[in-house]
Amino acid sequence: MTxxxxxxxxxxxxxxxxxxxxPEVFHLGDDDMLTVLQEEVTPEIESDVREAVRQxxxxxxxIKE
Incomplete structure (x- = not known):
């Protein structure tokens, strides 16, 4: 499951x-709006995403499973 x-x-x-x-997953633009650059949680970014969830x-x- 993705x-x-x-x-x-x-x-x-x-x-x-x-x-x-x-910053390769989350981007804060000049308009101070957050953009999620990669919505799928791959094994390569999972630990960073979990850290972002915690912090x-x-x-x-x-993370939606």
């Missing part, structure tokens, strides 16, 4: 913590 990154946009404040963990100050990021 795992995907899920963001609760109602909670996300675009703090950029996730981008600091992996998100608003708990807006999750």
């Amino acid at each position: 795992k995907k990154i899920e963001v609760d946009w109602g909670l996300c404040e675009s703090n950029g913590v996730c981008m600091g963990i992996n 998100c100050p608003r708990q807006a990021i999750s």
Whole structure:
């Protein structure tokens, strides 16, 4: 089963913590809006995504399995 990154946009404040963990997955644009560049959680990025889930100050990021 494919795992995907899920963001609760109602909670996300675009703090950029996730981008600091992996800027190839999470991007904070000039408009201060977060973009998920890779929604599928592959084995190569899973540990970074799990770290972003743990460190998100608003708990807006999750992994949907």
